[in-house]
Amino acid sequence: MKKMFAGAAVGMAALIAAIVPARAQSDFPTQPITLVVPFAAGGSTDLVGRLVAQRMSQELGQQVLVDNRAGAGGNLGATAVAQAQPDGYTILMGTIATHALSASLYSNPPFDPVEDFEPIAWLVTVPNVLAVNPQFPAQTVEELVALLKENPDEYVYASSGNGSPLHLSGELFKALAEVDMVHVPYQGSGPALVDVIGGQVPIIFDNLPSSTEPIKSGQLRALAVTTTERAATFPDVPTMQEAGIEGYETNTWNALFAPAGTPPEVVAKLTEAALAAVADPGVAARLEEVGAIIVGAGPEELGEHVRAEVERWAPVVERAGARMD
The missing domain is CATH 3.40.190.150 (Bordetella uptake gene, domain 1)
Incomplete structure (x- = not known):
C-alpha cells in the first residue's frame, strides 16, 4: 500500500508539474x-x-x-x-x-x-538609399563615381556599423563602380545621420525609413535607392541600376x-x-x-x-x- 501510495503521489506530482507550466504559458504574458x-x-x-x-x-x-x-x-x-x-x-x-x-x-x-x-x-x-549632404558637389551617382575616381580614398562614407547591411551596400558599390571610399562605422543610423547632416561626413548608405524625413526636408540629397525598383515614396529617385551601377541590389x-x-x-x-x-x-x-x-x-x-x-x-x-x- 505504501508503495502504491508513493507511486500515486509521484504520478500526481508529475501531472501537476505538467499542468502548471502549461497554464503559465497559456496566461502569457503576465509581465x-x-x-x-x-x-x-x-x-x-x-x-x-x-x-x-x-x-x-x-x-x-x-x-x-x-x-x-x-x-x-x-x-x-x-x-x-x-x-x-x-x-x-x-x-x-x-x-x-x-x-x-x-x-x-x-x-x-x-x-x-x-x-x-x-x-x-x-x-x-526596407529599401536602402545612397544620400549625400546637400553641400556635396555630386548631384547624381554618375557625378559621385567621377569624383571618387578623381580623388581615390579622399572621401568617406557613413553606415550604421561594421558588418551592417549598409556597410555592405557601400562595399558593394565600391566594388561594382570600381571606386574607393573610406568607411566610417557608427552605432546605428541615428548617429550617422547626425554627422552627415552636420557636414562632418559627406556620404551615407542608410535605410530609407530613417532618411525619409531628412530627404524631404532638404537636409540630405538622395542619389539612388538600392532596390531594383524605385521607392513609391520617392518616385523621382533612380535605382542604382538605372544610375549605371549594373547588377547592384541590396535591401x-x-x-x-x-x-x-x-x-x-x-x-x-x-x-x-x-x-x-x-x-x-x-x-x-x-x-x-x-x-x-x-x-x-x-x-x-x-x-x-x-x-x-x-x-x-x-x-x-x-x-x-x-x-x-
Missing part, C-alpha cells in the same frame, strides 16, 4: 516584454520596432519595452537574445544584418541564425525572433500580436510613409526566408570582400 533592437535609437530598425512595440502592447495587455543594444553590426543585441531565457519575455527585432550577413561576415559567428532562434513574424522589407528587412526553445504557444501569441500590429491601419500608414513595405508573414515563412537569405548573401559578401574577423 512586460523586452524587445531588443540591436541598433541605436533613431535608425530604421528602431523606428519599426517602436511602432510595432506600441501596438503589440495593446494586443498583449502588457508593455513591450524597446531596449536599444547597439554594437557589432547588430550582433551584440542578437547574441543577448539568443542567450536569454526562452520564455517569450525577451525577443529580438532581427534584420538582414543579424540573420543573413553575420553568418558570412564572420569565420566564427557568435550565434546560428537558424538554430538559435524561434521565428515569430516577418514584418517589413534590408525587419522580423521578430525569440530564443530557441520558446514554447510554441508563446510564439503563437507573439505572432498574433505582431501581425495585428502591422495590419493596424495607423501603423501601416506610418510604415508606408517612410518607405517600408509591409510583409506580415508568420513563423514558417520567416524561417524559410532566413535560410534563403543566408544562402543568397554569402556570395554577395564574398564578392564585396567584406569581412569582420
